[in-house]
Amino acid sequence: MPLSGYRVLDFSWVWSGPMVGSVLAELGAEVIKIEHGKKLDNSRLRGRPTIEGRSPEGPSIELVPYFHQTNHDKLSITINLKHPRGTELVHKLVAISDIVIENLSPGTMARNNLAYEDLRRLRPDIIMLSMSAAGQYGPLRDMRAYAPVLSAFGGLEGLVGYTSSESIGMLNFGYADPNATAHALVAVLAAVYDRERTGRGHYIDMSQLEALLAVLAEPLLEALFNHRDTQPRGNSHPFMSPHGIYPCAGDDTWVSIAVKSDTEWRTLVEAMGRPAWALKPEYSDRYGRLMHRDQIDRHLAAWTRTQWRDELVDQLRRVGVAASPVLRVEEQWSYPQFLARSIRQMVKHPLLGEEYLYRVPWRLSKTQPTVERSAPLLGADNAYVFVQLLGLDPGEVERLQSEGVIA
Amino acid sequence: MVEWGNYVSAPYCGRLLAQLGARVYKVEPPSGDEARAYGPFPGDLPDPECSGLFLYLNAGKVGVTLDVTQTTGKDLLFRLLSKADVFVTNWPLTFRRRLGLDYETLHERFPELIVVSVTIFGDTGPRSEDTAYSIDADAVSGACWAIGDPEREPLILPCSQAEFQAGAHAAAATIAAVLARDRGYGGQHVDIAASDVLATYVGTNSLIFIFHGLKWARAGRRAFGSGGPYPYVILPCKDGLVVLICRARHEWERLVRAMGQPEWASNPRYQDLIRMGRDYPEEVDALIMPWLSRHTRAELLHIAAEYNFPIGPVHRMTEVVNHPHLRERGFFVEQPHPLLGSVRVPGLPYRFDETFPSHPGPAPRLGEHNELVFCDELGLSRGELVQLRRAGVI
Numbered sequence: 001m002p003l004s005g006y007r008v009l010d011f012s013w014v015w016s017g018p019m020v021g022s023v024l025a026e027l028g029a030e031v032i033k034i035e036h037g038k039k040l041d042n043s044r045l046r047g048r049p050t051i052e053g054r055s056p057e058g059p060s061i062e063l064v065p066y067f068h069q070t071n072h073d074k075l076s077i078t079i080n081l082k083h084p085r086g087t088e089l090v091h092k093l094v095a096i097s098d099i100v101i102e103n104l105s106p107g108t109m110a111r112n113n114l115a116y117e118d119l120r121r122l123r124p125d126i127i128m129l130s131m132s133a134a135g136q137y138g139p140l141r142d143m144r145a146y147a148p149v150l151s152a153f154g155g156l157e158g159l160v161g162y163t164s165s166e167s168i169g170m171l172n173f174g175y176a177d178p179n180a181t182a183h184a185l186v187a188v189l190a191a192v193y194d195r196e197r198t199g200r201g202h203y204i205d206m207s208q209l210e211a212l213l214a215v216l217a218e219p220l221l222e223a224l225f226n227h228r229d230t231q232p233r234g235n236s237h238p239f240m241s242p243h244g245i246y247p248c249a250g251d252d253t254w255v256s257i258a259v260k261s262d263t264e265w266r267t268l269v270e271a272m273g274r275p276a277w278a279l280k281p282e283y284s285d286r287y288g289r290l291m292h293r294d295q296i297d298r299h300l301a302a303w304t305r306t307q308w309r310d311e312l313v314d315q316l317r318r319v320g321v322a323a324s325p326v327l328r329v330e331e332q333w334s335y336p337q338f339l340a341r342s343i344r345q346m347v348k349h350p351l352l353g354e355e356y357l358y359r360v361p362w363r364l365s366k367t368q369p370t371v372e373r374s375a376p377l378l379g380a381d382n383a384y385v386f387v388q389l390l391g392l393d394p395g396e397v398e399r400l401q402s403e404g405v406i407a
Numbered sequence: 408m409v410e411w412g413n414y415v416s417a418p419y420c421g422r423l424l425a426q427l428g429a430r431v432y433k434v435e436p437p438s439g440d441e442a443r444a445y446g447p448f449p450g451d452l453p454d455p456e457c458s459g460l461f462l463y464l465n466a467g468k469v470g471v472t473l474d475v476t477q478t479t480g481k482d483l484l485f486r487l488l489s490k491a492d493v494f495v496t497n498w499p500l501t502f503r504r505r506l507g508l509d510y511e512t513l514h515e516r517f518p519e520l521i522v523v524s525v526t527i528f529g530d531t532g533p534r535s536e537d538t539a540y541s542i543d544a545d546a547v548s549g550a551c552w553a554i555g556d557p558e559r560e561p562l563i564l565p566c567s568q569a570e571f572q573a574g575a576h577a578a579a580a581t582i583a584a585v586l587a588r589d590r591g592y593g594g595q596h597v598d599i600a601a602s603d604v605l606a607t608y609v610g611t612n613s614l615i616f617i618f619h620g621l622k623w624a625r626a627g628r629r630a631f632g633s634g635g636p637y638p639y640v641i642l643p644c645k646d647g648l649v650v651l652i653c654r655a656r657h658e659w660e661r662l663v664r665a666m667g668q669p670e671w672a673s674n675p676r677y678q679d680l681i682r683m684g685r686d687y688p689e690e691v692d693a694l695i696m697p698w699l700s701r702h703t704r705a706e707l708l709h710i711a712a713e714y715n716f717p718i719g720p721v722h723r724m725t726e727v728v729n730h731p732h733l734r735e736r737g738f739f740v741e742q743p744h745p746l747l748g749s750v751r752v753p754g755l756p757y758r759f760d761e762t763f764p765s766h767p768g769p770a771p772r773l774g775e776h777n778e779l780v781f782c783d784e785l786g787l788s789r790g791e792l793v794q795l796r797r798a799g800v801i
Contacts, residue, residue, distance in 0.1 A: 001587070002584075002587040019611075027583055049618035051618055064618075066611070069614055135758075137735070138735045146652050146719075149650055149652060152720060153727075155721075155723065155727045157648070159565040160562060167641070167648060168554075168562070169628055171630040172612070172616075173608070182604075186423050191759070205757065206758075211757075213756070215568060216724075216753075217752070217753050218447070222447040222724065223728045224739065225448070225459055226450070229723040230724055232565070234562065235560070237540075245542075245563065255546075256545070260540070264538065317538070321538060328624075329549040329552065329617065333610075336532070337528060337547065338603070340531060358610045360580075361607045362597060362599060363531070364595055364598075365510070366595040367587040
């Protein structure tokens with residue numbers, strides 16, 4: 001695998017940072033999550049889950065599916081960074097590691113003697129990735145990294161809504177987090193590539209806010225070029241019509257349909273059985289369809305309402321019109337397309353038993369990243385890391401545990 | 408790297424790698440990338456050399472035109488590929504197969520080449536040959552299901568987000584494949600599907616809902632059941648909207664203190680954040696909204712900083728582009744432009760130490776580097792260049 005032989009220390013929390021660590025583990029790296037029993041990753045503290053109507057046995061911090069997803073394939077050690085011996089142990093680990101990841105508030109790593117300058121003294125070619133909410137400097141550097149705060153700040157929440165006057169946002173999604181993960185992976189893998197060629201380490205200051213803005217270029221450019229705010233567009237598209245989510249027969253059942261070319265439109269009209277409304281000459285070209293988008297949407301919705309979702313999708317996709325079912329997440333799990341591409345993999349957790357975790361959404365024909373283990377139990381790898389990697393004798397590990405250093 | 412890309416996904420992949428120092432050859436059909444027709448255009452004057460989306464996505468690339476549906480065009484593409492490390496494309500699988508530009512065919516000819524396809528459904532599975540756009544990825548991933556008003560139709564993600572996410576993942580996976588090649592694995596296929604990417608995002612975040620007594624479903628301006636503890640909602644204030652989110656008890660207590668400890672806050676009904684979030688969030692909204700309506704977003708941000716609780720003003724884009732924080736970090740950069748002098752565009756989301764370039768230069772005009780690439784680099788004569796133009800190959 002591309003990162004076999006790499007060791008990663010992961011100081012990050014919640015989703016954006018931990019998921020970077022899990023992907024690096026899928027790519028072959030040994031990833032050690034640095035934990036502390038008294039200050040746990042919030043994701044361990046989501047409470048006891050209910051799975052298939054049952055509440056599983058065991059300490060609740062070990063049972064959270066979300067934590068398992070965002071920390072799979074890692075090792076866990078517990079260490080008190082406020083204790084001088086704790087710092088000493090982490091410094092020893094840094095000296096035998098390649099990459100350090102953190103998404104804490106700026107200054108936190110430095111307060112624990114883990115600033116890039118400290119790390120570089122211990123390991124000159126270390127790669128350090130910092131991914132705070134707004135970056136390591138600037139007036140907003142201390143901003144809290146809750147995803148919806150970022151997506152509000154970056155303007156995303158204002159872009160989602162039914163009509164131009166009404167923003168509704170997309171708070172369920174936590175979109176800023178996985179977006180930050182994707183961009184952080186680009187940066188950290190680029191640093192690895194450079195290090196392989198030149199032997200140089202790197203420090204990366206990634207701003208999660210700026211990573212979000214990087215994918216909102218279109219409305220930002222409207223503001224930069226024309227001093228204009230982009231309003232919510234509902235489900236309409238700037239150059240496709242019809243384009244939307246339409247109701248199907250049954251309750252709360254929906255289909256997406258999108259038409260770009262005139263050929264696709266004619267195919268859709270045939271599929272509908274050439275209704276009179278659709279034969280208007282002004283609908284025959286793209287410009288006309290864009291100008292009459294609302295009328296087309298109304299007619300189309302009246303037709304889709306009479307159709308069963310899955311049959312309609314099959315009918316349209318067979319003839320070359322873009323159509324998809326709007327799936328619930330439970331339907332997504334068993335959607336044939338995703339099953340065929342194995343986007344989830346089954347692993348065994350010591351307390352939950354069988355569970356499905358998503359692997360990184362890449363298909364590589366030779367070096368396919370895979371999920372092999374669920375998340376580690378808290379401190380599961382203390383013995384391996386402190387005894388085998390750092391060469392402490394087991395008696396000393398016990399002493400450090402009783403002194404609250406390994407805790 | 409050779410990018411035979413169009414519109415957003417493959418071009419975004421190319422942009423990210425160009426900014427990290429890759430030499431990216433962008434191959435456009437002679438009619439041009441569709442993003443050239445998209446805009447936004449400065450002053451609303453549509454010009455294929457002035458489309459903001461195109462200029463942003465293609466900064467720093469070498470631009471050539473080629474009609475690869477013609478034999479001669481395809482031969483020239485192959486000559487480019489023979490010198491390339493990476494080929495990235497987002498044209499549909501059926502089109503690539505018809506032209507003999509699918510992975511299997513390319514791998515046979517160029518065993519060390521990394522072939523990256525970025526599509527909506529990917530190159531395998533029952534939907535791999537379907538016509539599809541971003542909206543299909545939004546629909547099947549479960550993203551739409553949780554965006555919008557429960558009484559109305561689900562909403563899609565704005566501004567081609569599925570394509571941007573697929574492009575970012577393609578860039579990361581491409582570097583991973585290059586690292587693997589350097590370890591002796593040879594070339595391989597990197598198959599990125601926007602639907603897989605969004606399904607993974609949804610599949611991850613939905614875990615905090617569905618296994619903790621809540622649903623992954625649309626709930627208007629709120630996360631469903633407040634995603635656990637109250638609040639987790641967008642509410643109006645004096646001059647716009649703000650996001651309120653408290654994930655911990657102490658944050659809620661600070662918020663209530665900032666409001667001046669209203670009487671209701673000591674009522675037992677407003678102590679259990681989980682119950683408030685799940686069972687009667689609208690009731691609590693109604694108690695907070697009069698206070699919000701007396702303050703502007705800027706005032707609320709100031710209060711939140713003073714009392715140390717999180718709040719997110721919902722910015723308009725004209726506010727984002729002028730924000731002092733982004734100015735101090737130099738996030739927006741001047742990109743040279745052949746007609747306009749320069750344009751201001753979003754920059755890189757990460758700062759490396761001084762060893763990485765960050766200003767990639769202008770986007771290519773249509774066919775700008777045809778002479779450079781076809782004559783100087785591939786050795787064609789000017790006469791051949793003219794013939795290629797007359798034949799519509801370039």
